[in-house]
Amino acid sequence: MSFQTNLYLSINKDQWPIVYRNEYNVSFMGLEKLHPFDAHKWKNVYKFLKESGLVNKKTVVVPNEATREDLLMVHTKKYLKKLNCSFYVAKIAEVVALVLVPNYFVQRAYLKPMRFQTGGSILAGKLALERGWAVNIGGGFHHCSSSKGGGFCAYADVTLLIKFLFFSLSKEGDDYTPPTEMIYSEKTVxxxxxxxxxxxxxxxxxxxxxxxxxxxxxxxxxxxxxxxxxxxxxxxxxxxxxxxxxxxxxxxxxxxxxxxxxxxxxxxxxxxxxxxxxxxxxxxxxxxxxxxxxxxxxxxxx
Missing domain, CATH: 3.40.50 (Rossmann fold)
Structure with missing residues (x-):
């Protein structure tokens, strides 16, 4: 099976390798306030950087959403299927009220922002190699592994960032078939x-x-x-x-x-x-x- 991703974007020379988009933020009829975690902190960080004159709409890098195929680089199909259950997502987000919410709305209000942030982390890995550094204002979901989420972390963006670099940079062309085990070459990370x-x-x-x-x-x-x-x-x-x-x-x-x-x-x-x-x-x-x-x-x- 071939594999393609639209996460590895190229950026202009006048853009800083700072990754953010407004869809990072979680807003769900106030339910996000039931958790002490600030679900709007990414917007606040961006606002601070913008008011300080460090970034603007033209210089910030806007990432794409991680797709199911992207996520399968690390996550198991069984785990991704579990995210279709509001009860399971409520345990990850540590917001009990989500149990009563149809999964369609949970996907749109919580998981979709997490997928955008995950895409941002993967992109930041690529940009760091090109520019020497990169910052994703979102992400850092370090409690999520390939098969289990927790602590407000639904996707393993840290693992994905690294696996993408280990694997995708060794490919030739845009299409490649993932091997059973990651293969490292002299020219890759x-x-x-x-x-x-x-x-x-x-x-x-x-x-x-x-x-x-x-x-x-x-x-x-x-x-x-x-x-x-x-x-x-x-x-x-x-x-x-x-x-x-x-x-x-x-x-x-x-x-x-x-x-x-x-x-x-x-x-x-x-x-x-x-x-x-x-x-x-x-x-x-x-x-x-x-x-x-x-x-x-x-x-x-x-």
Whole structure:
């Protein structure tokens, strides 16, 4: 079976490799407010960047929606079929009221925005190789694996981003047949490091890459909160477990120390950085106490 994707777009020289579209945002008759997660945060980030003069409609890159065929690069058919059940999606989104909503509306209001964000992550991987860096304002669904969603994460965009690079860049022409196992050639991306500074453990992609020596995982997270996935932790090559209310000084010291150690142990061709803002003081889910100033310093380190 041949495989094509419309996710790998080419961009103009005057465009920044910053990926976003308005359809990222989840709005569903106010039901999204039943979860402490800000379902409009992507719009707020874009608005801030736009008001700061860093992006505008002409310079931002607008991604396409990931199709079912794109998703099957990683996800099982059984998992995608489960997303047609509102009860199962309600468990992933952690919004119980979705159980009572017809799946058609769940697809349009929640899953479709997630597919746009997933397409954005995959595109950002390609653009990072072309430009040296790229940012997807959305995505980072690190609790979703190939066969299981959770923690508001319905699609495994981190895994998909990496698998697309491992696989699609080795093809010749636009059509190719996926092999049973990924084949790495000298001309493709073969070594990727994931640096995950979200307050929660990235158990989704960890389960997907647990037996892949070509993916090095550094995960810095609060060890006392969701998902507490002990099995997935086995995939972490550099694990930094934090306690509640860690201070700026301690946090920055640990990140710098273990990032340097990671880079001395593994030479990546690409770094996928999952920058979770839930490490900030006052976040209801993260349980940490990092200030905005320290957060800025963390981003500069990575």
């Amino acid at each position: 073969r070594r990727v490091m994931i640096v995950d500074l979200d307050a929660h453990q990235g158990n989704g992609y960890e389960r997907d890459f647990k037996d892949d020596a070509n993916v090095y995982i550094m995960d810095v997270y609060n060890k006392w909160i969701y998902p507490l996935d002990i099995e997935a932790r086995k995939a972490i090559r550099k694990q930094v477990q934090l306690d509640f209310f860690v201070s700026d000084e301690t946090y920055l010291r640990l990140v710098k120390k273990y990032l340097n150690e990671s880079l001395s142990e593994f030479e990546p061709q690409l770094i996928v950085y999952n920058a979770g803002t839930d490490i900030l003081k006052g976040d209801k889910l993260g349980g940490l106490s990092v200030t905005p100033k320290a957060y800025e310093n963390t981003n500069s380190e990575v």
